[in-house]
Amino acid sequence: xxxxxxxxxxxxxxxxxxxxxxxxxxxxxxxxxxxxxxxxxxxxxxxxxxxxxxxxxxxxxxxxxxxxxxxxxxxxxxxxxxxxxxxxxxxxxxxxxxxxxxxxxxxxxxxxxxxxxxxxxxxxxxxxxxxxxxxxxxxxxxxxxxxxxxxxxxxxxxxxxxxxxxxxxxxxxxxxxxxxxxxxxxxxxxxxxxxxxxxxxxxxxxxxxxxxxxxxxxxxxxxxxxxxxxxxxxxxxxxxxxxxxxxxxxxxxxxxxxxxxxxxxxxxxxxxxxxxxxxxxxxxxxxxxxxxxxxxxxxxxxxxxxxxxxxxxxxxxxxxxxxxxxxxxxxxxxxxxxxxxx
Numbered sequence: 001x002x003x004x005x006x007x008x009x010x011x012x013x014x015x016x017x018x019x020x021x022x023x024x025x026x027x028x029x030x031x032x033x034x035x036x037x038x039x040x041x042x043x044x045x046x047x048x049x050x051x052x053x054x055x056x057x058x059x060x061x062x063x064x065x066x067x068x069x070x071x072x073x074x075x076x077x078x079x080x081x082x083x084x085x086x087x088x089x090x091x092x093x094x095x096x097x098x099x100x101x102x103x104x105x106x107x108x109x110x111x112x113x114x115x116x117x118x119x120x121x122x123x124x125x126x127x128x129x130x131x132x133x134x135x136x137x138x139x140x141x142x143x144x145x146x147x148x149x150x151x152x153x154x155x156x157x158x159x160x161x162x163x164x165x166x167x168x169x170x171x172x173x174x175x176x177x178x179x180x181x182x183x184x185x186x187x188x189x190x191x192x193x194x195x196x197x198x199x200x201x202x203x204x205x206x207x208x209x210x211x212x213x214x215x216x217x218x219x220x221x222x223x224x225x226x227x228x229x230x231x232x233x234x235x236x237x238x239x240x241x242x243x244x245x246x247x248x249x250x251x252x253x254x255x256x257x258x259x260x261x262x263x264x265x266x267x268x269x270x271x272x273x274x275x276x277x278x279x280x281x282x283x284x285x286x287x288x289x290x291x292x293x294x295x296x297x298x299x300x301x302x303x304x305x306x307x308x309x310x311x312x313x314x315x316x317x318x319x320x321x322x323x324x325x326x327x328x329x330x331x332x333x334x335x336x337x338x339x340x341x342x
Contacts, residue, residue, distance in 0.1 A: 004040075007032070011040050015051065015063040022060040037061075079115050080140065083107055118144055138193045138210050143186065145215045146195055150183045155200070155220025161212040178216055181206070182223045185233045196233060198226055205229065207240055250287025252294050254313035257306040258284055265301065283308075291316035
């Protein structure tokens with residue numbers, strides 16, 4: 001039979017695993033008598049756990065919600081997951097950053113040394129973006145390995161699976177040589193994990209999708225971190241995904257006058273600058289990764305507009321107008337495309 005303290009932890013773990021537990025089933029799981037279960041339940045109640053007894057032929061127990069948060073029990077994986085989630089919460093901009101930081105500090109203090117060391121090596125930067133695609137499953141062991149290399153400032157070698165034709169990242173990693181990088185940061189962006197690193201073979205900064213990384217061991221020598229372009233990790237990652245050179249901002253930026261109220265336009269743009277010009281008219285400055293992309297983004301407002309500048313934006317509108325006209329004509333109704341993809 002387990003010692004009382006170990007048995008209490010086992011009982012608490014069972015009560016957290018499902019809503020209702022018949023007393024006889026708990027006794028069977030713990031290999032004790034129903035009377036011992038009742039005594040252990042009373043001990044947990046004294047510790048602050050609100051355990052409700054249910055009556056009837058199959059009477060049992062339920063861990064109920066209480067007015068105060070009692071001590072919680074987590075296994076190792078749950079504790080690591082909680083710490084990672086709290087790290088991300090400190091950068092969400094949702095007004096809970098200070099509370100999340102305090103909660104993370106509390107969790108670290110009560111963690112066993114073996115878990116605290118794992119958490120200390122994992123530093124995550126969350127770059128706020130709307131999730132526009134399904135999350136890709138990332139192995140927690142890979143995250144811990146990458147986080148440890150970032151923390152120790154050690155050169156990392158890994159196999160990097162090329163993107164499949166559908167862009168899912170499920171290609172064959174044996175087709176390409178292993179990468180050698182100086183890992184800088186782990187970040188989350190639009191529902192995916194990325195490693196920001198200096199690529200030693202390409203002599204440039206790169207962002208790698210973590211779900212395509214298979215680390216190799218051992219890690220390499222220690223290095224002195226380089227200065228990241230853009231000043232901050234968030235600025236660097238944002239500029240890279242916007243297609244700029246790392247200085248921040250979109251590579252293509254234009255200005256238009258829209259025949260729409262400013263309040264309407266504000267609801268549908270996150271990064272644009274909107275200036276009210278009248279009750280049904282506003283000025284919009286917006287950026288994109290290409291001039292046709294910018295023209296298409298402005299077209300989604302479905303309103304009359306005037307291009308203030310630059311000339312490249314006017315040319316992009318003319319280019320799309322011809323393309324759309326051809327697509328709508330009788331000679332181009334087969335739905336064919338050029339098949340290009342990113």
